[in-house]
Amino acid sequence: MFELTFDFSVVSFIFPLLAGASIYTVPRNSIKYFYIYKLIQKHRLTVLSLVPSIIHYLRPYFSEINAPQVRYCSFGGGALYNDIVEDWAKCIPNSVIFNYYGPTENTIYSSYYKINKDCKLNTIHNGVISIGKPLNNVTYIIVDDHNNEVADFESGELAISGGQLTPGYWKNDKKNKASFFFKKIDYELVRFYKTGDLCFKDNTGNYMFKGRIDFQVKIRGFRIELSEVEFHAKTKCTKKVNVVAIDVFNILGNAELALAIESEVFDTNEIMEYMKTKIPDYMIPAHIKFIQEFPYNSNGKIDRNKLRTYFKIENND
């Protein structure tokens, strides 16, 4: 179901072949959300490799989904929310569920978190499930702006090293210089890749994904993590919908906070009032837009740049 340009696709066809299993694919012109469930039922699939958006769109039909034959279900390619996984786990009651993480530059998987049968026991931050601990021969460190390691629970950029790491971007010195750095680890000079992901490590060694570094925005001089805004908006939202916070620019070039909600229009007063009790004023979205269908890129991730185009900010009042 993944584009062949997306490294997750390699896992999707090599794992089954190595195990002598059959692979079932999703045709390009099919309605993939329904086709996937059709495959699960028709061929009694036992192993699923999905992106979070698939279960998001199947969610209204969870009560009709029962696939006890599924033994393994893995997710990757985006933030995985605990509340939806808790509901999805009931559809595949005999399955172990994993949340995988891995940038293409450290192909393919770099770490994973095994999800608990009782989802309340999962390690989460702002509702997002942990990306777990690095695989053998993969090293994670969290660094500040100067590539210095930060303490546990302190947020910074996740940097990765190990045998899976790419030699670099093809004929792109500028990007290579910005994305890779060397650091002495145990007297050895080790090459690291800066993922652009804002993370922290807890005291059990699990890493938490907080969002993209470039999803940290400055509004009125304050640095804001958009995932935190999204978390508080979703907490009070009774509808199970996608909510994305983004920075948009008004005609004076000033950044303002906006909230995109994938839904029909509904009253958001209660959500806004709740947010005001939980987060400072500068983190309250100045604009709200209801969008029927979020744009996605070819990797199945929400296209935030396209989302910005839905907001036309006339002034900065």
Add this chain to the structure above:
Amino acid sequence: MTRDDILKKIKPIFIKVLEHDNFELTYTTTTEDVDGWGSLTHMVIIEEIEKDFDINFKLLELMGMDNIGDLINSIKSNLS
């Protein structure tokens, strides 16, 4: 409501969601025949149809739809 009546009623929904009217809807039309009709827009079309006709499709019905004719048959059976 006849199948033809339903066909007439769903065309504006497709136009609204897909934001163009450069297509013909017949009983044999599939996603391949209509620009912009894909996985995501299909979900919105289904939602709009459910609202417009005041019905709720079952997942099994949605899984079995291969063309407009199947969609209309499902709407018709939900209405009766």
